[in-house]
Amino acid sequence: MAYYSRLAALGYKRPSYHRRPGSEPLLALTVGQLVDWAAEEYGHREAMVSVYEGTRWTYQEVRDQADRLAAGFRELGLAVGDMIALCGYNSTYHYLTALAAARAGLLLAKVDPSCQAPELLHCLRKVGARLLLAGNDYYPLVLSLAPELEHSVPGQLFSEALPSLTTLVLAGDQSQPGAYLLKDVQKMATSDGIKRIRDLQECIDPDNAVFIHYTSGTTGSPKAAVLSHHSAVNASKFLERCLNPERKIHKSLVQMQCCHVGATLNGVLAGLHGGIAVVFPSAKFDPCLSITTMEEERCSLLLGTPAMYVDLVNKVQELGVTLTQPQVALITGTIVSEVIARQIIKVLHLKRFVPLYGMSEGVPFFISGPEDTLEQSVQTTGRAAADIEVKVVDSSGTMVPVGTPGELWIRGYCLMRGYWNDEEKTKETITKDGWLKTGDRVILDEDGFCKVVGRIKDVIIRGSDNIFPREVEEFFLTHPDVADVQAFGVPDARWTEEVCVYIRQKPGSKIDERQLKSYCKGKVADFRIPRYIRFATEFPQNMVGKVDKKKMRQDFLQDNEFLKNNEALMNKFFEGNCDNKQNILQ
Template identity: 40%
Template sequence: MLHGISVRNPPSKFFVKKIINFRKCSSFSTKLSYKHHLGEEPLRHITIGTLLEESESKFGDRNAVISRDQKKSLTFSQVLVEADKLAAGLKSLGLEKNDRVGIWAPNLVEWYVTKMACARAGLIMVGLNPAYQPTEMEYCINKVKIKALVCADKFRKQDFYEHLVTLAPELPKTEPGKLRNSRIPSLQTVITTSEDTKKGTYNFNEVQDFGTNDGVANIKKYQSCISPDDPCNLQFTSGTTGKPKAALTSHFMYVNNGYYVGKRNELGRKHHTICVQVPLFHAYGTIITVMAALNHGSTLVLPTAGYNPDKSLDAIKEEKCTIIHGTPTMYVDLVHRQEERKEDISPEIALSGGALCAPHLFKKMLTVLNVKKVKSVYGLTETTAVVFHSLWGESEEKAVSTVGHVGEHLEVKIVDKDNNVVPCGTAGELCVRGYCTMLGYWDDVDKTKEMIGDDMWLKTGDQFILEENGYGRVVGRLKEMIIRGGENIFPKEIEEFLNSHPHVLETQVIGLPHERLGEEVCACIRLKPGTSLTQDDVKDFCRGKLSHFKVPSKIKILEQFPKTTSGKIQKFKLLQTVLDSS
């Protein structure tokens, strides 16, 4: 048992027999929405740290990461050296195996090095959204008991140090590594990437310097003490309760999911240079980008700390990037800027994920960005990252109309509300089983059981269609999640917050179609008698308390909400009401 995450008992012989019989039936009943992709190669039982050593030996002098804004680059050999120094430094600060280390920063070289250092030190990394406000950070720190936090200096309007001082006023008066605060009791050590000395914190380079030769030698020896099945990462993902849950994954899941998505994205065919537009803290950045590149020796180019389409175009042109990673929203912007700038670029592959991409956008990516292929990935944080992704040599029709083919070593099925497998081509809920399903939600056994049954099938909550050939299409969401520009937003959190406004009687949050972002957040509000509320009032109320992407861009004042006879809000009718009045 690890903080509420238990190792499940192996299945009984009777249960195994049932699985075998089910698979036999499925092979004869090919029209059922069930697929088991056996895979062409075996899964690898190694750690991230071992994979880094292998990559260093194969691709040592090749650049692993280039940060254009920072004017920094590291080869694979340098990454191993820097990561081991930082790992030894973290150990010298008293961090022990499975302690949680948060990374609260945009796309920086230090983010990449910290990720690798945590893996080499046997620590559990916690990726944190750099847009988080103090109250959101407080929840995340306390939820998984973060012991050390690596944070940036400033990013856009965010001052990370000042946010931490808001939570822990004692920080500037405290000796580094000795923080004690009742509001965030687990956090002891703050490490900042700032070039200036911040009171009460260590500097990133300073902690690396703590990594003595003996300490680094011990890190190298320590690799045999880390199992591929050990946890390595906690990723926050919002839930219907409005509070984020933290999905726990292992080295084994990270290494293999990264390998297979990289293989499908053709990284193993040649040395590729990837323009990284996506945030590294997201599963898209961590697995589909970082781990895939580590497996196959690809070079990551960080155009800037945060997304900027002009900076991306500059990077694609000047670094001769062969692959682009982005969400549909990013590609809308990138296509628009390229239409105006008309740069001489010819990347080979544009990969889209994080949200559904419209076919007309895919076609613009092919023509305007001058890419040879467009590819899709689909998955969840709870499945490490990818479940479906594009195959080599598939037709343009498959590329633009599906989310790809089921991944290797995975089982998928589509079920109805009674958990019966539906025929191929019929919509139902997508369920996934295989090596990539999370270990569980941190310290939340009940929510884990809701997501993963005793039969080990993970319920995605997505309405899906599976074709006989193994390709899949998302046709809707069973959950109420809003996807705004690739950011997952759950209405409940925003509703509960807005309901605390003194003028608000009741709030319902819905997603409205948006050409660039995919969806935008709309708050439907019932006001208390005699009060009023404007869009600016809502923005002012949210400022500094909700991440910018959660703040409603539209509000609709209503007298009543459509309800069922039992009193439940009918959000589909609410959405139609808002659309009709627009």
């Protein structure tokens, strides 16, 4: 830019700020209106395929099915603005409910299907859901929270633990006390009711809230991030244009769970924009079923998380198959290393590898475009999304020069409206000027490409040395026998913190802690060499499908070697008179 180059001659440094103008105007539409548009634009083209359920719907059938369910919701007494919750794995009913709720003017909170009783209780209480729609398998879980259900009339639940919840709807054929079946709710719809739903579409404001996605809860209980119709429609339009610029993609394999914002926008809504059928190979991720489905259904677009792609690569190599259908792989949920990215491209025979960076609080922030080089796609998270502002700041909130690490802040249409019923946390996250603080430590270059180098709060402080887990993880991924790695800090009686890593080995590999530490010698500073190295076949995940380092750390605090080392240090330091060992090792 002429401004920056002229000022550079005077000694000014270009600030880490970027805004890329969009090639298309933003839309003032609702999700419900997008369903109408897709039904008219794509008509009898396939919109949704659930392979394991044997279901195929066209875009017109999707609108008809969604309107029947929306009218059924209204017959249950739900009104515009009411809150409902959805809990279940990828399925026909999960896809349908998201669109039906939007058509009915409801606000839908998507609960992670792997939730346990305390998590489900928190999520329902947090938003005050009036209705919960879930699979039949969830009935015992709901009953454990609301035992009154067993003796209730459907739609008239009075629960002490869940005072807002009045209605439970089950997707399946097995009737249960106090609950409606989904198919019966759809049957409640009348022709007049469906007409009212279609007339309603002009009355819903695009700025109204439509979806709630729960955050990962790494710093406490999950927060409820509220997304508006305007954000959802425009973010998904931009994503579809980026993934499908030549409009040649007709089917996407959705492997991540639809409770995540990534699947909602990149899968369900992007499919409506571009006529891309959403294909569910299974309820839960299964690499064998994904491989079979992508070939048989001719899915050219893959949606998944880094862990899913690692499993896909391993399974493809194990089976010795050659994939012919995948062209584009969107990878979201967390940042993937260059080493893993290149292996994914090689084994899956991809034409494009598309990292997407966003959060439950907003998507997209950065994405790799069709014009990007291979190096840009595997070494960065792509360029800033169109029509949003990004900047990188220091600890005081002042912009840093281009190429300097700092915290990423975002402002624009893609952001959440705030956290539901949590003004304090919303103010902590979004400034008065509308900037969302991501908590991520990044480097922004002059062209708007971003490289994530860690989390602001994830820094491990060993003595006086700062160590970023991301840097440790990237180093270990250069080892030929390491498939995946997670690094985090653990308390230490001498250094305050030490580095701990958990390793997933590649199939057939046999490496031990001693070999890995020897591998570090001469390649990284001694203080960066992990004190503890452990091995795992899989990593625990939190409610939004990300690796749960919080749980890994909590579990590690019971490790025998860790406890013995620190006890010896504390006994020596306190001469055996320390009564607060557990408080020190937190």
